[in-house]
Amino acid sequence: MIELTDFQRDISARFEQVEFRFGEPMAKHTSFKIGGGAAVMAFPKSAEELSCLLAFCKDKKITPRILGAGTNVLAPDEGLDGVVICLKDCLDGITLLPDNCLRVAAGVTMTRAAVYAANHGLAGLEFAHGIPGTVGGGVYMNAGAYGGEICMVCKGVDVMDFDGNLHRFSGEEMGFSYRHSRLEEEGGIVVSADFLLTPDDPEQIRARMQDLMTRRKTSQPLDLPSAGSAFKRPVGGYAAALIDQSGLKGYRIGDAAVSEKHAGFVVNLKEATAKDVRALLASVSDIVFNKTGIRLEPEVRIW
Numbered sequence: 001m002i003e004l005t006d007f008q009r010d011i012s013a014r015f016e017q018v019e020f021r022f023g024e025p026m027a028k029h030t031s032f033k034i035g036g037g038a039a040v041m042a043f044p045k046s047a048e049e050l051s052c053l054l055a056f057c058k059d060k061k062i063t064p065r066i067l068g069a070g071t072n073v074l075a076p077d078e079g080l081d082g083v084v085i086c087l088k089d090c091l092d093g094i095t096l097l098p099d100n101c102l103r104v105a106a107g108v109t110m111t112r113a114a115v116y117a118a119n120h121g122l123a124g125l126e127f128a129h130g131i132p133g134t135v136g137g138g139v140y141m142n143a144g145a146y147g148g149e150i151c152m153v154c155k156g157v158d159v160m161d162f163d164g165n166l167h168r169f170s171g172e173e174m175g176f177s178y179r180h181s182r183l184e185e186e187g188g189i190v191v192s193a194d195f196l197l198t199p200d201d202p203e204q205i206r207a208r209m210q211d212l213m214t215r216r217k218t219s220q221p222l223d224l225p226s227a228g229s230a231f232k233r234p235v236g237g238y239a240a241a242l243i244d245q246s247g248l249k250g251y252r253i254g255d256a257a258v259s260e261k262h263a264g265f266v267v268n269l270k271e272a273t274a275k276d277v278r279a280l281l282a283s284v285s286d287i288v289f290n291k292t293g294i295r296l297e298p299e300v301r302i303w
C-alpha cells in the first residue's frame with residue numbers, strides 16, 4: 001500500500017466517479033516504455049469530468065499534463081509530480097455528421113478513425129492509418145505521413161482551456177504548420193475534431209491503407225519500443241538521411257540506439273532510460289551538425 005499525500009486523497013475524494021492511479025509508471029503509458037511514476041494519473045470519461053478536474057487543478061495551482069497514447073512523449077526516469085490526465089480510450093466516440101464529416105473524440109486512435117472512415121466509404125484519413133497516437137495528440141502536433149497531414153482534413157476542433165471552458169476553432173484557426181498547432185504555444189486540450197472527407201469506394205480506401213501499412217512495416221523498426229521519428233524534418237534535408245550519411249545507424253548510448261532499420265528512429269533496445277535517450281538525441285544532433293551544418297531538433301516531446 002502506498003501512502004497517499006493530502007492532494008492525492010483530496011482529488012480522489014472529490015471525484016469518486018473518476019479513475020485515479022497514484023505513482024503509476026509512465027513506462028506503462030508510453031511507446032518508448034520509459035518513465036517513472038506519475039504522482040496522480042487521472043482517466044476522465046467525458047468532457048464534463050475533464051472540465052471539473054481542470055477546475056479543481058486550477059484551484060490547487062497545478063497545471064496538469066495531457067497524455068494521449070504516449071507515442072510521442074519521453075517521460076523522465078524520476079517520475080512526475082502533479083497530475084497527468086490520460087485521454088486515450090477515455091474521451092471516446094466517432095459520429096458521422098452530414099456532408100461527409102466525421103466527429104472523432106480525442107481519445108480515439110488515429111488508426112481506428114481511419115478504419116471507421118474507410119468502412120463508411122470516406123477517404124482522406126488513409127495517411128493516419130498506422131500512426132499509433134490518438135486524434136487529440138495528432139491534432140495537437142498536426143501529425144502526418146506519406147503526403148497526408150491532419151491539417152488537410154481538419155474542419156474544426158473543440159478545445160478545452162485549462163480553466164475547463166470549451167472553445168470551437170476552425171481548421172484555419174488552429175494555426176497548423178509542420179508538426180505544429182497553436183495549442184503548443186497557447187495550451188488547450190483537444191476534446192474532439194471534425195474531419196471533412198471525400199466519398200470513395202471502401203475497397204479502394206482499404207487498399208491504399210494496406211499499401212501504406214506495408215510500407216511502414218518494411219521500413220520502420222516496429223518490433224522495438226520507440227516514439228516514431230525522433231527528429232523533425234529540417235529545412236534542407238531529411239533527418240533519417242542526414243543521420244545515415246553521418247554514419248550513425250546503430251549508434252548507441254546505454255540501451256538507446258539509432259535504429260539499424262530506419263536512421264530516423266531512436267529505439268529502446270531493452271532497458272533504455274530517458275537519460276540515455278536524451279543523451280543520444282543531443283549527441284546525434286551535434287554529430288550531424290558538425291558533419292552537415294544542419295541542426296536536428298527533437299520531434300519527440302521531452303517531459
Ligand SMILES: Cc1cc2nc3c(=O)[nH]c(=O)nc-3n(C[C@H](O)[C@H](O)[C@H](O)COP(=O)(O)OP(=O)(O)OC[C@H]3O[C@@H](n4cnc5c(N)ncnc54)[C@H](O)[C@@H]3O)c2cc1C
Nearest residue numbers: 068069070071072133134136137138143144145189190228
Ligand atoms: C512506431 C511509430 C510510428 C509513428 N509514425 C508517425 C507518423 O507517421 N507521423 C507522425 O506524425 N507521427 C508518428 N508517430 C508519432 C506519434 O504517433 C504522433 O506524434 C501522434 O500524433 C502522437 O499522439 P499521442 O496520442 O500518442 O500523443 P502523446 O504522445 O500522448 O502526446 C504528444 C503531445 O501531444 C499532447 N497531447 C496529447 N493528447 C492531447 C490532447 N487531447 N489535447 C492536447 N494535447 C494533447 C501531449 O501533451 C504531448 O505534448 C509515430 C510513433 C511511433 C511510436
